Amino acid sequence: xxxxxxxxxxxxxxxxxxxxxxxxxxxxxxxxxxxxxxxxxxxxxxxxxxxxxxxxxxxxxxxxxxxxxxxxxxxxxxxxxxxxxxxxxxxxxxxxxxxxxxxxxxxxxxxxxxxxxxxxxxxxxxxxxxxxxxxxxxxxxxxxxxxxxxxxxxxxxxxxxxxxxxxxxxxxxxxxxxxxxxxxxxxxxxxxxxxxxxxxxxxxxxxxxxxxxxxxxxxxxxxxxxxxxxxxxxxxxxxxxxxxxxxxxxxxxxxxxxxxxxxxxxxxxxxxxxxxxxxxxxxxxxxxxxxxxxxxxxxxxxxxxxxxxxxxxxxxxxxxxxxxxxxxxxxxxxxxxxxxxxxxxxxxxxxxxxxxxxxxxxxxxxxxxxxxxxxxxxxxxxxxxxxxxxxxxxxxxxxxxxxxxxxxxxxxxxxxxxxxxxxxxxxxxxxxxxxxxxxxxxxxxxxxxxxxxxxxxxxxxxxxxxxxxxxxxxxxxxxxxxxxxxxxxxxxxxxxxxxxxxxxxxxxxxxxxxxxxxxxxxxxxxxxxxxxxxxxxxxxxxxxxxxxxxxxxxxxxxxxxxxxxxxxxxxxxxxxxxxxxxxxxxxxxxxxxxxxxxxxxxxxxxxxxxxxxxxxxxxxxxxxxxxxxxxxxxxxxxxxxxxxxxxxxxxxxxxxxxxxxxxxxxxxxxxxxxxxxxxxxxxxxxxxxxxxxxxxxxxxxxxxxxxxxx
Amino acid sequence: xxxxxxxxxxxxxxxxxxxxxxxxxxxxxxxxxxxxxxxxxxxxxxxxxxxxxxxxxxxxxxxxxxxxxxxxxxxxxxxxxxxxxxxxxxxxxxxxxxxxxxxxxxxxxxxxxxxxxxxxxxxxxx
Numbered sequence: 001x002x003x004x005x006x007x008x009x010x011x012x013x014x015x016x017x018x019x020x021x022x023x024x025x026x027x028x029x030x031x032x033x034x035x036x037x038x039x040x041x042x043x044x045x046x047x048x049x050x051x052x053x054x055x056x057x058x059x060x061x062x063x064x065x066x067x068x069x070x071x072x073x074x075x076x077x078x079x080x081x082x083x084x085x086x087x088x089x090x091x092x093x094x095x096x097x098x099x100x101x102x103x104x105x106x107x108x109x110x111x112x113x114x115x116x117x118x119x120x121x122x123x124x125x126x127x128x129x130x131x132x133x134x135x136x137x138x139x140x141x142x143x144x145x146x147x148x149x150x151x152x153x154x155x156x157x158x159x160x161x162x163x164x165x166x167x168x169x170x171x172x173x174x175x176x177x178x179x180x181x182x183x184x185x186x187x188x189x190x191x192x193x194x195x196x197x198x199x200x201x202x203x204x205x206x207x208x209x210x211x212x213x214x215x216x217x218x219x220x221x222x223x224x225x226x227x228x229x230x231x232x233x234x235x236x237x238x239x240x241x242x243x244x245x246x247x248x249x250x251x252x253x254x255x256x257x258x259x260x261x262x263x264x265x266x267x268x269x270x271x272x273x274x275x276x277x278x279x280x281x282x283x284x285x286x287x288x289x290x291x292x293x294x295x296x297x298x299x300x301x302x303x304x305x306x307x308x309x310x311x312x313x314x315x316x317x318x319x320x321x322x323x324x325x326x327x328x329x330x331x332x333x334x335x336x337x338x339x340x341x342x343x344x345x346x347x348x349x350x351x352x353x354x355x356x357x358x359x360x361x362x363x364x365x366x367x368x369x370x371x372x373x374x375x376x377x378x379x380x381x382x383x384x385x386x387x388x389x390x391x392x393x394x395x396x397x398x399x400x401x402x403x404x405x406x407x408x409x410x411x412x413x414x415x416x417x418x419x420x421x422x423x424x425x426x427x428x429x430x431x432x433x434x435x436x437x438x439x440x441x442x443x444x445x446x447x448x449x450x451x452x453x454x455x456x457x458x459x460x461x462x463x464x465x466x467x468x469x470x471x472x473x474x475x476x477x478x479x480x481x482x483x484x485x486x487x488x489x490x491x492x493x494x495x496x497x498x499x500x501x502x503x504x505x506x507x508x509x510x511x512x513x514x515x516x517x518x519x520x521x522x523x524x525x526x527x528x529x530x531x532x533x534x535x536x537x538x539x540x541x542x543x544x545x546x547x548x549x550x551x552x553x554x555x556x557x558x559x560x561x562x563x564x565x566x567x568x569x570x571x572x573x574x575x576x577x578x579x580x581x582x583x584x585x586x587x588x589x590x591x592x593x594x595x596x597x598x599x600x601x602x603x604x605x606x607x608x609x610x611x612x613x614x615x616x617x618x619x620x621x622x623x624x625x626x627x628x629x630x631x632x633x634x635x636x637x638x639x640x641x642x643x644x645x646x647x648x649x650x651x652x653x654x655x656x657x658x659x660x661x662x663x664x665x666x667x668x669x670x671x672x673x674x675x676x677x678x679x680x681x682x683x684x685x686x687x688x689x690x691x692x693x694x695x696x697x698x699x700x701x702x703x704x705x706x707x708x709x710x
Numbered sequence: 711x712x713x714x715x716x717x718x719x720x721x722x723x724x725x726x727x728x729x730x731x732x733x734x735x736x737x738x739x740x741x742x743x744x745x746x747x748x749x750x751x752x753x754x755x756x757x758x759x760x761x762x763x764x765x766x767x768x769x770x771x772x773x774x775x776x777x778x779x780x781x782x783x784x785x786x787x788x789x790x791x792x793x794x795x796x797x798x799x800x801x802x803x804x805x806x807x808x809x810x811x812x813x814x815x816x817x818x819x820x821x822x823x824x825x826x827x828x829x830x831x832x833x834x835x836x
Binding site: 484487488489490491492493494495496497498499500502503525529532536 | 722724725727728729731732735766792793794816817818819820821822824
């Protein structure tokens, strides 16, 4: 079978390589997408964690603020009660009030000062000695609010200290008169946020983080990186948050701080009952620093995986290319093998040579294609030595075993020729040769050939036959020439014998002794003449004239003549039937009969014997048979009797031409002649001539001149 | 009636003697010749009524002789005789007929055959 072309198709291989490349690329893409997705998810998680942190810190800050505010509130209320007591006793001079304020101010570390502002808005007394008495605070928001009846503590907008410039936050409550309960002034607690710096630091908002408290439009930054945003200073709210409104009680947002351009996540809370908002801002970049760190790890992992994928793809491609080359090479080899096999099959077909291999251990035989052709066996047939031997003719079968035995014993046997019988009965002559294949001292296999030499042998036989015929015809020509010459001279010699003896005979009286003698001379001369005519007929090969003649009539017309010519000791029987009509030269047919009977008589010789002549029509043949009871002949003689000048008789008694002439005449008439003989029971000659197509008989043809044979 | 004259051409002495005796006894005059040359001379000198000519002869063979005779004297009857052929496969007598022989005789022959053939040619009506 022809190998598939696709096995080594470079195009298919290239397609597969492209598929591998695409797979590698897809893997790379997938890895990258996974990497980016993970990166994004982590970033989102980091940001939300930062937001939660900001919110939580805001909550802590809120609590701190509330506690601080509550503490301050308590101090303020206690101070206010104290001042009411003084007021009621009428001992409220400025110095006494100052003492009370100083005592209460010391109760809280982050309180810088406590001051009392009277109902007119003027500073009456302060715990701080440097505080200018009489300072007008009536314009302050908190004063106006309390004067208007606000009873709750108010936290004022942070303002810079008059002395240090550092921001201070005023917390105020109103003071009522002990006598009539009317508005008597306010107590202002001044808080210095920087005194809580340790707490703000403990919030750990990062280097870029900010902690702030907003009140109204002003924001005081409590903790800050410090350069662009001044710590402990009051700055406008929009500088920190832009236009953002912080309406909800709690929340978080992300924005770029307008003041320093840093992106931050801000958590805020509005403490209940306090008029401030606390804020904690965490720098986004700081919040994402962990993520950045992780992303580097991810990138390294991605890069390693991607490099792995690329390397694997390249390795795969290399392997594929190597495999493709191997497959291509295999394809080439297969094609070459296939071509060689075709070549071998064709060569075997041309030479009519089959080859075979015998495995001595298993007895199995492997055949080439041509062997099946020669044996005309189907390709599916199971072959064993026995089955092959059965295909060989009985005559040549015995040659096979010694032939194989010799090869199996490790020698190269001489070639043999066997005849094999095909299933259709055709016999083929085959020449076998074989050689043992040695493996060490063991015969590993017997390899042989079988050549169909039928045509060759036929051609040889034909050539041999042609050579024989040529030789024969040359011999016959030479004999013909010789015979012609002898005949000519003999005829001349016979002219006076025959002619003059008859002349003398005419002059002799009938019944005289001389006449009788001369008649014997004439008889001898006639016999000599006939003999010469036979020689000439043989040498000349004239085209015979053909008529439709009845073989039976020819026999009966020759009968008397024969009877008289034969010795009396020989009994002649004749059974001739009419109707066996052939196209023949009557005189030649007569000569056939005469020659056969003469031959039979000579075979019997002087002993008593019998000759049986019979004529019959059998099928399309006229059969003339002449049987004698003579000596018969052996096989060697029988093979040569039709050769000219072959005779068994002593020199001078036979010409050896009689049967040769018979043979020539019968062949010339398209007939055949058979001889059956055996050394004891005499001989039978059978002449078969083809029956004439039209049986119309001619009177002239059936009335030959018998006088010629007298 | 004058005797008819016959020229007999044959290289074989036995044949010439036998035929000469048979024909002389039958009342013919016979002039013998041993080959074609002599035969042609004899015919030219004696103007015979018939010629008997052998085929296979030395010097000048019969077929050629018959051809020349027939060309010279087409009316002269010629009887060709032969004892067969040295050259095998052809029948010379049939060739002789084609070249002008009026009759043929195959050697050896009976005396009466010769007389019959000659008399038939010389006295066609009778």
